Amino acid sequence: MLDARRRNACPICGKPIVAEFRPFCSRRCADVDLNSWLTGVYAVPVTEDEEEDEQREEGGDKPN
Numbered sequence: 608m609l610d611a612r613r614r615n616a617c618p619i620c621g622k623p624i625v626a627e628f629r630p631f632c633s634r635r636c637a638d639v640d641l642n643s644w645l646t647g648v649y650a651v652p653v654t655e656d657e658e659e660d661e662q663r664e665e666g667g668d669k670p671n
Contacts, residue, residue, distance in 0.1 A: 615624055617632035619639050624630055631637040643649050 616622065617624060617630070617636050619631060619636035622632040622636075625632050628634060628637050631640065
């Protein structure tokens, strides 16, 4: 039952979701979430292997 409530609650403030702003309750909460992504509060984790691949693609690390 608690999981169903969470699915129907805004992840920012916990109020009920409004279809127009899904999964948020308002434009304000959607903007708060967007700001968190843009300022680096949220980040997608990267493994070291992916970082090494990027360096190789940029030419920073040449294979032996």
